Amino acid sequence: MDEIIQVTNLKKTYKKRKTNELVKAVNNISFSVKKGEILGLLGPNGAGKTSTIKMICGLLKPDEGTITINGINNQDKRLKALQHISSVLEGNRNLYWRLTVRENMDYFAGNRGISRKAVAPQIDDLLTKFNLKQKEHELVNRLSRGMQQKLAIAVAMLAESDVILLDEPTLGLDVETGYEVREILRGIVKDYNRTIIISSHDMDVIQDICERTVIINNGTVVTDDRIENLLRLFAVKSYTITLGKPLTSQQQTKLLQFFPTLTYTPDTHHPTLEIDLQRDDEIYDLFEVLKTESTPVESIDRKTVNFEQVFMKIVKGEAADHALA
Numbered sequence: 032m033d034e035i036i037q038v039t040n041l042k043k044t045y046k047k048r049k050t051n052e053l054v055k056a057v058n059n060i061s062f063s064v065k066k067g068e069i070l071g072l073l074g075p076n077g078a079g080k081t082s083t084i085k086m087i088c089g090l091l092k093p094d095e096g097t098i099t100i101n102g103i104n105n106q107d108k109r110l111k112a113l114q115h116i117s118s119v120l121e122g123n124r125n126l127y128w129r130l131t132v133r134e135n136m137d138y139f140a141g142n143r144g145i146s147r148k149a150v151a152p153q154i155d156d157l158l159t160k161f162n163l164k165q166k167e168h169e170l171v172n173r174l175s176r177g178m179q180q181k182l183a184i185a186v187a188m189l190a191e192s193d194v195i196l197l198d199e200p201t202l203g204l205d206v207e208t209g210y211e212v213r214e215i216l217r218g219i220v221k222d223y224n225r226t227i228i229i230s231s232h233d234m235d236v237i238q239d240i241c242e243r244t245v246i247i248n249n250g251t252v253v254t255d256d257r258i259e260n261l262l263r264l265f266a267v268k269s270y271t272i273t274l275g276k277p278l279t280s281q282q283q284t285k286l287l288q289f290f291p292t293l294t295y296t297p298d299t300h301h302p303t304l305e306i307d308l309q310r311d312d313e314i315y316d317l318f319e320v321l322k323t324e325s326t327p328v329e330s331i332d333r334k335t336v337n338f339e340q341v342f343m344k345i346v347k348g349e350a351a352d353h354a355l356a
C-alpha cells in the first residue's frame with residue numbers, strides 16, 4: 032500500500048464557550064500522504080491546520096470523516112493506529128522540564144520498552160546530530176527555546192514511528208536557530224526516510240523541505256499539489272528585455288501598437304522593454320518586430336515567483352497566470 036495516511040471527508044465544528052456560536056474549523060477535508068513523502072500543511076491563521084493535525088494524531092475527535100494510518104482507522108483502533116505516529120505539537124510541550132536532556136530521551140525510549148543500554152548508541156547519535164551532546168546533562172527548563180524544540184524533534188525521532196507530525200517547528204526561533212532546525216529537518220528527510228507532515232507559516236521551510244503541499248483555507252482544501260508544479264503554474268509571465276540601442280520615438284509607437292502591455296525605459300546605455308505576455312508565443316512576435324527594426328537584444332530575463340507569493344495568491348483566490356495562456 033502506497034498511502035500511509037488517508038484523511039477522508041473530515042469535519043469538526045466547535046461551539047464558542049461564551050456565545051455558543053458554531054465555528055466550522057474543518058469542513059470536509061480529504062487528502063492523503065504517501066510513504067516517505069514530506070507534506071507541508073499550510074493555511075492562514077484559523078484555517079484549520081492544528082485541528083486537522085490534532086485529529087490525525089488522535090487528540091481531537093472528528094465530528095465526521097475517517098483517518099486511516101497504515102490502513103488502520105485511528106478511531107476504531109486508536110492505540111494501534113497511533114503507534115505509527117509521533118508528533119511535536121506546540122513546540123516543546125511534550126518534554127519533561129524537570130528532567131535533563133538525556134533523562135528525557137531515556138524516559139521516552141523506556142516508554143517503547145527498550146532497555147537504556149540498548150538505546151544508548153541511538154540516543155548518542157541523535158544528540159550529536161541535533162547538536163545537543165554538550166547539553167545532555169542540562170535540565171530542559173534551562174535550555175533555550177530553540178534547544179527545547181530540537182530536543183522535542185529528537186524525542187519524536189527516537190520513537191521510530193513511520194509518520195512524524197510537526198506543528199510549527201520553527202515558530203518563535205531566532206533566524207540562526209530556525210535555520211539550524213531547518214537543516215536538521217532536511218537531514219531527517221535525507222537520512223531517515225520518514226513520512227513527515229509539517230504545518231508552518233514559514234514558507235522558506237516549506238519550500239526548502241516539502242515536496243507537496245496541501246493548502247487549507249476556511250476549513251477546506253484549496254490546493255493539493257507538488258510545490259514545483261505550483262511555482263511553475265504561478266510563474267509570472269513577465270520579461271525584461273535589454274536592448275543594444277535605444278528605440279526611436281517612431282519605433283516606440285509602432286511597438287506599443289502591437290504590444291499594449293509593453294513599457295519602454297529609455298537609457299542610453301541599457302534601454303529596456305518590459306512585457307506581460309498575454310499569450311505564450313507573443314514573445315516571438317516581439318522578437319520578430321525588433322528584428323525588422325534592426326534593434327539588437329542584449330539579454331532577456333524572466334521574473335520569478337517565490338513560494339510565499341504563490342501561497343498568498345492561492346489564499347486570496349487568484350488564478351494562476353497560466354490560465355491566461
Ligand SMILES: Nc1ncnc2c1ncn2[C@@H]1O[C@H](COP(=O)(O)OP(=O)(O)OP(=O)(O)O)[C@@H](O)[C@H]1O
Pocket residue numbers: 045046047048054055056074075076077078079080081082083
Ligand atoms: N477549542 C476551540 N473552541 C472554539 N473554537 C476553536 C477551538 N479551537 C480552534 N477553534 C477555531 O477553529 C478555527 C480553526 O482553528 P485552528 O487552530 O485549527 O487553525 P490553524 O490553521 O491551526 O490556525 P493558526 O495558524 O492560527 O494556528 C479557528 O477559527 C479557531 O478560532
